[in-house]
Amino acid sequence: MAAVTASAPPIEQTAPIPVSAHEYLARLAEERYEWAKGGGVKITPVSGQHDQLTAYLRQLLDAYLALNPIGRVRSGPFVMRLDVVESIREPDLQVILHTNPGQLTDTAMIGPADICIEVVSQESTARDYGEKFEEYEKAGVGEYWILDPVRRESRFHQLQDSKLYSTVRPDSDGYYRTSRLPHLALHVPTLWQETLPDFFAIGEAVRAMVK
Secondary structure, three states, X not given: OOEEEOOOOOOOOOOOEEOOHHHXXXXXXXXXXXXXXXXXXXXXXXXXXXXXXXXXXXXXXXHHHHHOOOEEEEEOOOEEEEHHHXXXXXXXXXXXXXXXXXXXXXXXXXXXOOEEEEEOOHHHHHHHHHHHHHHHHHHOOOEEEEEEOOOOEEEEEEEOXXXXXXEEOOOOOOEEOOOOOOOOOEEHHHHOXXXXXXXXXXXXXXXXXXX
16 A cells, blocks of 8 residues: 555635533534534434445444454544543544543544544535644544545545655555554455345455454
């Protein structure tokens, strides 16, 4: 896999509702808001395609971590609090390894997750490609995966020693691998299938990877 320097696409400005971080957690977090730029940002309902892809990835990661118990996975609206950039986000998925120095509570990840995954929808394009890219990079999220089923495009960003993201492409067979999840091979073309592998197929595939 070849790594290239990643750059953030232009950011489309949003108009957050002015609230404090405390007010956000008390009133808005459970209602599908995120907190950034000093205000609550409403997250619109997801599509069926978004929901299916997120569910597939959650099952894949759950199966992998059951067989290779090196961390945990959490789904939105479980929040990730990034104090260094004054942001509280709800990644579609976040992987927190047991070696992560942050604090994983019952309601939030306090500090950057090791891997954040965002599945892009029409309304989240600017936020996922732009705002979150910059926030996750600055806050030290180890990897940021952007999966765009509408455009059938994937971007896998890995944080380098320079504290900047580089983009790592899948190999010639379409598999993405990362040292953070040893032996896991994510077949990117599968993500764009109309019918995704079911629970049993996922378990068999993951077992074959880690045996």
